[in-house]
Amino acid sequence: MAAPAEPRVCSIARTLDVVGERWALLVVREVFLGNHRFDQMVRRTGAPRDTLTARLRTLVGAGVLERRRYSEHPPRFEYRLTDAGRDLYPVILSLLHWGDQHLAGRDGPPLVLEHRCGHRLVPETTCHACGEAVEPTDVTRRSTVQA
Amino acid sequence: MAAPAEPRVCSIARTLDVVGERWALLVVREVFLGNHRFDQMVRRTGAPRDTLTARLRTLVGAGVLERRRYSEHPPRFEYRLTDAGRDLYPVILSLLHWGDQHLAGRDGPPLVLEHRCGHRLVPETTCHACGEAVEPTDVTRRSTVQA
């Protein structure tokens, strides 16, 4: 009898259930970039309006975005990051950085960020405890059930 | 004439073209966890075999994974991370951490990692230049064309 070995219970999979659908993270990117309105998002992401509607609903439902009325007459809405949404910043930065490293053409990265320290922002993933940069080989599993 | 404002040229979008399809990042997760074989990935991710075949091809084509023969008779293959693939570690860690923060049930995170410094690994995104943790509000755009 071959061990069925259920699909792994995993925070990565859970996160992707929320932000893993097509366009979801590009929507989040736009909100980080300051574009909070439906029409802006349509234009800057290229997502079909229908799909965008669906994604916004999922993201609001998951507590990543908040739908907020900014005009009464006529009623108009915009989308803002919740605290949980702001916590996605490392996800956005790491995706951005990987693209900069591996997919930038001869023109270099299309978007360059600057940290308040005055230098170009190159994001680095570090261990909160010791402050050192984290390499895959420096990490082990603690107390897990399965291989 | 309304400004058409082309979809943003963006490293995030480019990265998601490579690893944004369903199951792609879970495949990468499995490889990081040491499961390199087709059947293991089927079991541990839950992806349909068909889809997994397609994903592996995309990831190999994009240079994230490498398909390697580990047996001659019968011919058997496994998948290894390339350098580019290993560079996805921050992406994986940030997704994991967000799920741990916002989607862990009462049982807590299903997977706990330990850094070689001996502490539980809590990944933090820092600025390579100054070493400080990066907050969305600390970052501005440098020399961009558009809003």
Added chain:
DNA sequence: CCGAGTCGGTCCGAATCCTGGACCAACTCC
């Protein structure tokens, strides 16, 4: 030598999701 298991897939038809484009109701601005 037989039967069961392993492994990395392929093939299929059905269900689901994504796509682009047309359309709309309020309201504002010129």
Added chain:
DNA sequence: GGAGTTGGTCCAGGATTCGGACCGACTCGG
């Protein structure tokens, strides 16, 4: 009064994904 803005909805066709059956080459135990 006409054009534009805004935040959507509706639809039909196309692309993806789904689960499950199946397969060929080989190994292992008895």
